[in-house]
Amino acid sequence: MAAPTSFIYDLGREIDLDKARKAFSAFKSPPGEKNFAFARIDSLNAILFKNGKLRIAHSDGTKKSLEKALPTSIPKIQKLVEDVCKACGLKASAGEIISNGKAEEEPFQLERSSLGNSAGLLVLQATAVRAPEEVLGEYQRDRLSTQAGDTLGRSLADGAKDKKALAKSIAEFLKSQGVGVAEAFEGDKETVAKFIVRESAFSYCLPPTGKPACGFIRGLIRGAFAAFFKNESVSVTETRCWATGDVECEFSVRQLSM
Numbered sequence: 325m326a327a328p329t330s331f332i333y334d335l336g337r338e339i340d341l342d343k344a345r346k347a348f349s350a351f352k353s354p355p356g357e358k359n360f361a362f363a364r365i366d367s368l369n370a371i372l373f374k375n376g377k378l379r380i381a382h383s384d385g386t387k388k389s390l391e392k393a394l395p396t397s398i399p400k401i402q403k404l405v406e407d408v409c410k411a412c413g414l415k416a417s418a419g420e421i422i423s424n425g426k427a428e429e430e431p432f433q434l435e436r437s438s439l440g441n442s443a444g445l446l447v448l449q450a451t452a453v454r455a456p457e458e459v460l461g462e463y464q465r466d467r468l469s470t471q472a473g474d475t476l477g478r479s480l481a482d483g484a485k486d487k488k489a490l491a492k493s494i495a496e497f498l499k500s501q502g503v504g505v506a507e508a509f510e511g512d513k514e515t516v517a518k519f520i521v522r523e524s525a526f527s528y529c530l531p532p533t534g535k536p537a538c539g540f541i542r543g544l545i546r547g548a549f550a551a552f553f554k555n556e557s558v559s560v561t562e563t564r565c566w567a568t569g570d571v572e573c574e575f576s577v578r579q580l581s582m
Contacts, residue, residue, distance in 0.1 A: 337414065
């Protein structure tokens, strides 16, 4: 991920944006927008999300300008936080919230107000499969998509009590993100687990190329199991795929060593 160019302040819980807009009159929201309100504070852009996160970024989008402008605008930002907390009934210290602010590194997701979480398969396949392969080549495209999946997959191991719970978490994530409909199976002597994924967003109905195309899903499963086992010696192989002429995708998970 590129170096963060924004600061994030966490008010601790979900915010009533109507009350926030009334408390801080500079806050506005685009027509139909339910997730955030935004305002300009000096040269900074402030976006208050309904999940209680307040993002501060410079209007030119650079880290250098943000670091230069932020100190002089802190009193106004703190006043904003105080007003919002009071209006929304939050018993939080604005000073503490400001002091705990940090460079924004981890993305968070809110379902888009009008479009939800869905994106067209043609767009996804063009940007995640076909264009990267044309520009980078097959090997680098696969590395890119696998790494993206691996990074996301690791968070799915949090709170998983056993392999069955982890497999359920993986399947639920894939479905909730519109990536595919997954079914998990117990492994055998050689495998830890197996997954069959139908309607994979990365290969569904694509013409066969003879090689698997769902590196993101493969990486996500590997990252989740590696984090669960706390051991990087995990291998995931896509044994069937639309891109190899099949009508569903299959993934086998192996633990190479302890």
